[in-house]
Amino acid sequence: MKASTVSCPFDQWGIDIVGPFPMATGQRKFLLVTVDYFSKWVEAEPLAKITKQMVKKFIWQNIICRFGIPRRLISDNGRQFTGKLLEDWCKSYGIEQHFTSVAYPQSNGQAEVANREILRILRARLNHWGGSWVDEVSGVLWAIRTTPKEGTGVTPFHLVYGDEAVVPVEVGVESARIQNYDEDNAERRNMELDLVEEERAKASVRLMAYRQRMKQNYNRRVIPRPFQVGDLVWKKVKPVGDVGKLEAPWAGPFKVIEKLRSGAYYLEDEDGRQLDRPWSANHLQPYRAG
Numbered sequence: 001m002k003a004s005t006v007s008c009p010f011d012q013w014g015i016d017i018v019g020p021f022p023m024a025t026g027q028r029k030f031l032l033v034t035v036d037y038f039s040k041w042v043e044a045e046p047l048a049k050i051t052k053q054m055v056k057k058f059i060w061q062n063i064i065c066r067f068g069i070p071r072r073l074i075s076d077n078g079r080q081f082t083g084k085l086l087e088d089w090c091k092s093y094g095i096e097q098h099f100t101s102v103a104y105p106q107s108n109g110q111a112e113v114a115n116r117e118i119l120r121i122l123r124a125r126l127n128h129w130g131g132s133w134v135d136e137v138s139g140v141l142w143a144i145r146t147t148p149k150e151g152t153g154v155t156p157f158h159l160v161y162g163d164e165a166v167v168p169v170e171v172g173v174e175s176a177r178i179q180n181y182d183e184d185n186a187e188r189r190n191m192e193l194d195l196v197e198e199e200r201a202k203a204s205v206r207l208m209a210y211r212q213r214m215k216q217n218y219n220r221r222v223i224p225r226p227f228q229v230g231d232l233v234w235k236k237v238k239p240v241g242d243v244g245k246l247e248a249p250w251a252g253p254f255k256v257i258e259k260l261r262s263g264a265y266y267l268e269d270e271d272g273r274q275l276d277r278p279w280s281a282n283h284l285q286p287y288r289a290g
Helices: 052-067 084-092 105-129 133-145 156-161 168-173 186-221
Strands: 012-018 030-036 042-047 072-075 096-099 232-236 250-259 264-268 284-286
Touching: 012 052, 012 105, 030 052, 030 105, 042 052, 042 105, 042 133, 052 084, 072 105, 084 096, 105 133, 133 156, 232 264
Parallel strands: 012 072, 072 096
Antiparallel strands: 012 030, 030 042, 232 250, 232 284, 250 264
């Protein structure tokens, strides 16, 4: 596992799809999610279906128009994120597209973490209040943005705006800053803004240390399977919905035709057709006939 490097907000975003959920108003059943790799700020939008055109519109509205043009966009190689339309559009803004290895979501770990957090909070809110999942999305995003993250030690809101958001509990119990509110607080606010870069620098150091720990823990747990060019392998089948759970878990054989420095492999099928994307060694097994 490699630890990705990012040292400032809005430079690198992960993007992914969560769902399908139970059908909501407007036939919405999917959630398009993006997360900033530095601040952990999350944006999400419920949609009925997700096409390349909708992904492009989502990136424009939720990333570029709010936070500026990113340097890199990380996704899996799902058809919604690939193809000439999106590739040419990203290139026109100087955005580098990075695709994770097939069936290797750890490469887009921040999006996976955001997905799990969204699902956990959604489930908790629906169990408590009921209602439609679509109506809870804004509240879920608010909870994520105002909760300190282990990697940075602070909230996404703080790293984006330089101060903490006033949350409902503060109004109810009148926290110190509510009680001592000063209408003419321009001096204090300017000081906070001056400290934003310092806070981000501290978060960057904490983030690098956290990622290094995660990398070491992962590498201790995972035993790599080295393959050589010419080896025959099984590849893991990624389940798709309930139907996918009934399919055989491995497919093949496939031949290894190229080994990448990252530990991923390019494969070709029995007819000599190369698969579109590299596969992680964690999702391959040596092929044994019979």
